[in-house]
Amino acid sequence: MSDLVPVFDGHNDFLLRLLRDPEARATTWLTNTEQGQLDLPRMKAGGFAGGFFAVYIPSPKAHNDPDFERLMRNPPYNLPLPPEIPFEQALPVAMAMVGHLHWMEREGHLAICRSTADIKAAMAAGKIAAILHMEGAEAIGPDLDALHVWHAAGLRSLGPVWSRPTAFGHGVPFAFPSSPDTGDGLTEAGKRLVKECNALKVMIDLSHLNEKGFNDVAALSDAPLIATHSNVHAICPSSRNLTDRQLAMIRESDGMVGLNYAVGFLREDGVAEPFDGFDPMLRHLDHLIEALGEDRVGLGSDFDGAQIPPDLGDVAGLPRLIDAMRAHGYDAPLIEKLAHRNWFAALDRVWG
Template identity: 80%
Template sequence: MSEIVPVFDGHNDFLLRLLRDPDSRDITWLTDTGQGHLDLPRMRAGGFAGGFFAVYIPSPKAHDDPNFEAIMRNPPFVLPLPEEIPFAAALPVAMKMVGHLLWMEREGSLSICRSVADIRAAMAGGKIAAILHFEGAEPIDPDLDALHVWHSLGLRSLGPVWSRPTAFAHGVPFAFPSSPDTGDGLTEAGKRLVKECNQLKIMLDLSHLNEKGFDDIAALSDAPLVATHSNAHALTPSSRNLTDRQLAVIRDSDGMVGINYATGFLRADGIAETFAGFDPVMRHLDHLIETLGETRVGLGSDFDGATIPSDMGDVAGLPRLIDAMRAHGYDEALIAKLAHENWLAVLERTWGG
C-alpha cells in the first residue's frame, strides 16, 4: 500500500451514532470498537483529515413500518416519503447533536471550521477538520431566526431537505428506477432560505433535493452548486442520483459533487447490498470527471449512514480506495484533487478567502 493521502470527505453521519448512544460517546469517538465506519483511531489510520459532519433528525418509527433496508435490496421500489418534522420537535434533537460535536472539539482532537484557513490549520495540526452541516433544515424556522443562531455556532453547510418534505423544499423518495423529478420546487420560505444562506456564506447542499427544487436553487443562488454525496443517474437510475443535465448545471456554476459510497447508488441494478472491489466506484468517478471536469469531483462517503463496498469496510479502508484509483490509471495530481483539494477549492469559492 502506498503513502496515505489525506482525505477531506463530503458527508458522514457519525453524530447520529452519538445521538443513539450518548452515554458511550467517549468510547465511540476515541477508541476503535469495530462498530460503524468512523472513530478517531480509524480516521487517523485511513488518512481521514476532515469533512462535513451532518446533523440529521431521524423520523419517528411506528411499529408497523416496513423493513426499508430489505425493500431496497429488491428493486424496483418506491419508498414513501416520511412526514415532515416540525421545527419545535427538531430543535432539541439538533441541539443534542451539535452539543456532541462541540464536545468532540473540547476533547481536543477535532476542530469545527468556519473558513478554509481553519481547515488547513486543523489538517496541519493533526486535528480532524469538521464542518457543521445540516442534512435537512428542520431545525430552522420559516422566519430564519434560528439560521442565524446556528450560523453563530458554526453552521457553514445546509441541505434544505433530507428525503422528506420541510417548510422549505421537497426531498426525493428513495426509489429505483426513478427520475429525480418527483414533486414541487422550493416554497416561498425556501426561496428566502437560499438568499439568506448566500448572504451568510452558508453552502447549500443539493443532495436529497428533488429536480424542481434543484432548478429553483440553481436559478436563485449566486454560489457554486454543490451535491455533497450523490452519484451519476446515467449509470444508476436512482432518484437520489444526478442526471447529466443536473451535472452540467453544477459544472457551469463551478460547483462540485462528492461521490457517495452507498452501494444502492453505485450498482447498476440499484440493489443496496455490498460488493467486492471498487469497479462501480471507478465507473461513477469516470462519469463525474468526464461531465464535471477534474476540479469539480470529490469524495462524499456517507460513512455511518449507508451500506458501503466490502473492500472499503470502514474509514480505515480509504487507502484501498486510493490504491484502486492508482490501479485505474489516475495520477497523483488527480488523486490529490479528488481526495481533498477540490473540496477546499469549492469552499473557498463559496465562503470567500
C-alpha cells in the same frame, strides 16, 4: 498499500451514532470499538483529515413501517417518505447533536472549521477538520431566526431537505428506477432560505433535493451548486442520483459533487447489496470527471449512514480506495484533487 493521502470527505453521519448512545460518546469517538464506520483511531489509520459532519433529525419509528432494507435489495422500489418533522420537535435533537460536535472540539482532537484556512490549520495541527452541516433544515423555522443562531455556532453548510419534506422544499424518495423529478420545488420560505444562506456564505447542499428544487436553487443562488454525496443517474437510475443535465448545471456554476459510497446508489441494478472490488465507484468517478472536469469532483462517503462496499469496509479502508484509483490510471495530482484539493477550492468559491 500506498502512503496515506489526506482525504477530506463530503458527508458523514457520526453525530447520529453519538445521539443514539450519548453515554458512550467518549468510547465511540476515541476508541476503535469496531462498531460503525468512523472513530478517531480509524480516521487516523485511513488518512481521513476531515469533512462535513451532518446534523440529521431521525424520523420516529412506526410499528407498521415497511422493511426498507429488504425493499431496497429487491428493485423496483419506491419507499414511502416519513412526514415532515415540526421545528419544535427538531430543535432539541439538533441542539444535542451540535452539542456533541462542540464536545468533540473541546476534547481536543477535532476543530470546527469556518473557513478553508481553519481546515488547513486543523490538518497541520493533526486535528480532524469538521464542517458543521445540516442535512435537512427542520431545526430552522420559516422566520429563519434560528439560521443565524446555528451560523454563530459554526454552521457553514446546509441541505434544505433530507428526503422527507420540510417547510422549505421537497426531497426525492428512495426509488429505483426513478427520475429525480418527483414533486414540487422550493416553497416561498425555501426561496428566502437560499437567499439568506447566500448572504451568510452558508453552502447549500443539493444532494437530497428533488429536481424542481434543484432548479429553483440554481435560479436563485449566487453560489456554486454543490452536491456533497451524490452519484450518476446515467449509471444507476436512482432518484437520489444526478442526471447529466444537473451535472452540466453544476459544471456551469463551477460547483462540485462528492461521490457517495452507498452500494445501492452505485450498482447499475440499484440493488442495495455488497459487491467485490471498486469498479462501480471508479465508473461513477470516471463519469463525474468527464461531466464536471477533474477540478469539480471529490468524495462524499456517507460513512455511518450507508452500506458501503466491503472491500472498503470503513474509514480505515480509504487507502485501498486510493490504491484502486491509482491502479485505474489516476495520477498523483488527480488523486490529490479528488481526495481533498477540490473540496478546498470549492469551499473557497462558496465561502469567499
